[in-house]
Amino acid sequence: MADVVSQAAPAKINLALHVTRRREDGYHDLESLIVFADIGDDLDAGLAECDSLTIGGPFAEGLGAGPTNLVMRAVAAFRERWPEVSPPGLKLHLVKNLPVASGIGGGSADAAAALRIMAELADEPVPVSDLLDLAAGLGADVPACLLSRPLVARGVGEILSPLPDFPSLHITLINPRVPVSTPDVFRRLRAHDNYPLPALPEPLTRPVQLGIWLNETRNDLQPPAIKLVPEIGIIVDELAETSGCMLSRMSGSGATVFGLFGSAGQAHDAASQMRKLHPDYWVGTAPLLGVEG
Numbered sequence: 001m002a003d004v005v006s007q008a009a010p011a012k013i014n015l016a017l018h019v020t021r022r023r024e025d026g027y028h029d030l031e032s033l034i035v036f037a038d039i040g041d042d043l044d045a046g047l048a049e050c051d052s053l054t055i056g057g058p059f060a061e062g063l064g065a066g067p068t069n070l071v072m073r074a075v076a077a078f079r080e081r082w083p084e085v086s087p088p089g090l091k092l093h094l095v096k097n098l099p100v101a102s103g104i105g106g107g108s109a110d111a112a113a114a115l116r117i118m119a120e121l122a123d124e125p126v127p128v129s130d131l132l133d134l135a136a137g138l139g140a141d142v143p144a145c146l147l148s149r150p151l152v153a154r155g156v157g158e159i160l161s162p163l164p165d166f167p168s169l170h171i172t173l174i175n176p177r178v179p180v181s182t183p184d185v186f187r188r189l190r191a192h193d194n195y196p197l198p199a200l201p202e203p204l205t206r207p208v209q210l211g212i213w214l215n216e217t218r219n220d221l222q223p224p225a226i227k228l229v230p231e232i233g234i235i236v237d238e239l240a241e242t243s244g245c246m247l248s249r250m251s252g253s254g255a256t257v258f259g260l261f262g263s264a265g266q267a268h269d270a271a272s273q274m275r276k277l278h279p280d281y282w283v284g285t286a287p288l289l290g291v292e293g
């Protein structure tokens with residue numbers, strides 16, 4: 001085995017998110033087209049006597065490295081489920097590049113990366129379906145992050161339909177550095193029984209097909225999030241005006257807003273404009289990951 005194994009934890013973006021039902025347990029059923037970008041956190045692991053976690057990177061501050069960190073929760077959950085095949089202790093290091101509580105699933109992506117590392121270092125292969133079940137217990141977005149490829153998620157995120165094809169696209173991400181509380185956004189939601197996602201074109205290979213489809217969709221969490229953080233609405237409008245922007249919308253429960261572009265040049269130009277307008281905001285740009293993950 002290599003001394004250190006690494007896993008990327010790519011940002012999750014909800015290109016469309018429809019809230020279709022309020023459930024008895026207080027959660028809401030969703031239908032969401034989720035994609036992943038080639039930008040995110042990085043998790044390294046080396047063998048050690050016991051599990052430990054250190055955190056570095058631009059968003060490390062204020063994020064605890066103890067047992068409640070999603071990386072440590074994922075490792076503990078894997079050990080509990082598969083004690084016989086789990087590796088000995090792991091010395092883990094997380095480089096936190098993504099803003100925390102920002103609608104792009106950084107914590108979920110970190111948990112998924114930790115599960116992938118545990119599976120890679122396990123003495124025997126563990127069934128993917130069991131790993132997905134374990135992931136669902138850690139958070140609604142963790143199963144999707146485990147796959148890290150374009151997919152439609154239903155239920156609260158545990159029912160996944162990976163897409164067979166997806167156009168090549170670039171994304172610009174803007175976060176006003178205001179964390180948003182997911183429960184607060186759901187609490188402010190007015191309608192709970194919105195119509196589901198329309199059927200996706202098959203095959204889905206051209207950006208224009210996706211653009212037309214996205215125009216018929218929404219993020220139902222965007223209006224309540226804008227009530228909490230008005231900057232979100234301003235960013236959506238500003239990004240929509242940048243050259244080549246196919247769509248600007250909030251991801252997840254916010255506050256990160258994305259712009260979708262056909263080329264890396266357009267995405268970079270939009271990022272530069274947004275940096276000029278808001279020098280204190282976090283701005284990232286990257287290609288989307290394709291169906292190979």
Ligand SMILES: C[C@@](CO)(OP(=O)(O)O)[C@H](O)COP(=O)(O)OP(=O)(O)OC[C@H]1O[C@@H](n2ccc(N)nc2=O)[C@H](O)[C@@H]1O
Pocket residue numbers: 014026027028029030032102103104105139140141155156157182183186251252253254
């Ligand atoms: C909104 C989404 C969309 O991908 O992304 P993020 O904004 O977190 O990135 C996720 O569904 C977030 O799922 P997750 O991150 O697990 O949510 P939690 O923090 O567990 O949820 C906090 C609270 O929000 C409400 N909640 C959450 C998810 C859901 N499908 N219905 C809900 O009603 C519930 O009141 C819950 O107690």
Ligand SMILES: Nc1ncnc2c1ncn2[C@@H]1O[C@H](COP(=O)(O)OP(=O)(O)O)[C@@H](O)[C@H]1O
Pocket residue numbers: 063068069070071099100101102103104105106107108109110111182252253254
């Ligand atoms: N490794 C982690 N990275 C980010 N947040 C974490 C992590 N572990 C635990 N958390 C907690 O999970 C919550 C949600 O974080 P995050 O996944 O970044 O949100 P979102 O899905 O909205 O982007 C945060 O409030 C944070 O305190």
